[in-house]
Amino acid sequence: MRFVSFEKNGRATLGVSEGDYVRVIGNEPLESLLARGVRLDEYAKTNATEEKVPAAGLKYLPTLQKPPKIVCVGLNYADHTKESNYEQPDYPTLFLRVNTSLVAHEQPMIRPSVTDSEGLDYEGEVAVVLGKGGRHISKENALSHVAGYALFNDGSVREYQFKTPQWTVGKNFDGTGAFGPDLVTADELPAGAKGLLLETRVNGEVVQSASTDDMVFDVATLISVISEAITLEPGDVIVTGTPSGIGWARTPRLLMKAGDVCEVSVEKIGTLRNVIADEAAR
Numbered sequence: 001m002r003f004v005s006f007e008k009n010g011r012a013t014l015g016v017s018e019g020d021y022v023r024v025i026g027n028e029p030l031e032s033l034l035a036r037g038v039r040l041d042e043y044a045k046t047n048a049t050e051e052k053v054p055a056a057g058l059k060y061l062p063t064l065q066k067p068p069k070i071v072c073v074g075l076n077y078a079d080h081t082k083e084s085n086y087e088q089p090d091y092p093t094l095f096l097r098v099n100t101s102l103v104a105h106e107q108p109m110i111r112p113s114v115t116d117s118e119g120l121d122y123e124g125e126v127a128v129v130l131g132k133g134g135r136h137i138s139k140e141n142a143l144s145h146v147a148g149y150a151l152f153n154d155g156s157v158r159e160y161q162f163k164t165p166q167w168t169v170g171k172n173f174d175g176t177g178a179f180g181p182d183l184v185t186a187d188e189l190p191a192g193a194k195g196l197l198l199e200t201r202v203n204g205e206v207v208q209s210a211s212t213d214d215m216v217f218d219v220a221t222l223i224s225v226i227s228e229a230i231t232l233e234p235g236d237v238i239v240t241g242t243p244s245g246i247g248w249a250r251t252p253r254l255l256m257k258a259g260d261v262c263e264v265s266v267e268k269i270g271t272l273r274n275v276i277a278d279e280a281a282r
Contacts, residue, residue: 002017002183002184003015003030003183003185004017004022004060004183005030005060005061005064006022006058006059007059007060008059011027012027013026014026014027014029014030014033018052019055021053021054022052022058023052024049024052024053025043025047025049026049029065029066030063030235031064031065031066031067031235034129034147035235040147040148040185041185060104060105060107061180062103062180063129063179063183064129064179064235065102067099067237068233068234068235069096069230069233070097070099070102070177070236070237070239071094071095071096071226071230071236071239072094072095072097072238072241073094073222073238073239073240074093074095075089075216075241076215076241077210077214077216077241077242077243077244080241080242080243080245082244083245084246084249091225092221092222092225092226095167095168095171097171097172097177097239098172100172100174101171101172101173101175101176102177102178103274104178104179104180105181105272105273106273106274107274108175108274108275109153109176109178109256109274109277110173110176110278110279111258111276111279112173112176113281114160118253118255119256120155120156120157120256120257121155121156121158121246121248121255122153122155122156122200122207122247122256122262122264123154123155123242123246124153124199124264124265124266125152125153125154125239125240125242125264126149126151126152126193126196126212126239126240127179127239128146128149128193128222128237128239129148129149129235130146130147130233130234130238131145131148133145133231133233133234134232135227135231136228137223137232139220139221139224140220142221142223142224143191143192143223145223146186146219147183147186148184148188149183149186149193149269150180150181150182150183151178151180151264151271152178152264153177153178153264153272153274154177154239155177155256156170156171156176156246156248157170157173157176158170160173178262178264178272179237179272181270181271181272182269184269184270189268192220193219193269194213194219195211195213196211196266196268197210197211198210198212198243199265200242200265201262201263202247202254207245207247208243208244209243210243210244212240214243215241223238256276257276258276258277259275259276260275261275261276262275262276
């Protein structure tokens with residue numbers, strides 16, 4: 001199933017994608033359903049209404065608006081590690097995102113107004129949404145904790161990312177983390193979302209292309225390793241890393257400006273599309 005979060009009559013609404021339409025199933029957000037331990041497929045069948053709205057022109061919301069945690073993984077594709085001039089770590093490189101950085105499919109990603117910001121960089125990624133939490137989760141059992149997958153564009157303000165040895169500020173400007181368009185349940189995809197083509201396009205040009213098989217640490221490993229230290233919760237999001245081709249590593253650099261269109265596509269999951277907009281003057 002494909003769950004869609006969107007705004008209808010000024011209210012957050014949840015639906016299930018049915019081709020060119022979305023069937024309304026209620027107003028409780030996905031993070032709340034997951035926290036209550038609800039089986040999403042059963043909930044959708046029980047709460048499906050007769051109301052369907054056209055997918056075209058839908059005002060999307062981030063797949064989850066307020067997930068408990070957003071854990072991002074850096075340097076998880078060896079070719080990206082190389083282009084970034086790092087040694088490949090033998091342990092996942094983790095950092096956190098905050099909810100105020102999230103934007104939805106077909107909503108603008110915001111290029112911040114800081115005076116020394118050259119632009120906004122793209123990072124196409126697969127996001128894992130957990131349906132069950134826990135601590136010390138075994139790798140063998142880890143995928144049973146996954147509710148589904150979505151797409152993520154880990155928009156990065158590089159000048160701020162590299163002001164300090166840790167990357168938090170450059171990864172958390174408001175409106176830079178695109179998340180959506182659907183939550184595709186795990187049963188719709190290969191185990192661990194393996195073997196899927198990931199591509200990022202800027203203004204129609206392919207700038208990143210890789211298989212999810214190229215992850216250094218696969219989804220099961222990430223869940224297991226993170227849970228060694230951190231109690232994972234239903235609704236947590238793990239953003240699994242980006243392949244090579246980022247704009248900062250190119251010569252000349254390819255950083256996104258207002259009016260640019262960035263699309264992240266992963267086969268069997270879909271396409272996340274955002275136009276870049278400058279932050280409004282204050």
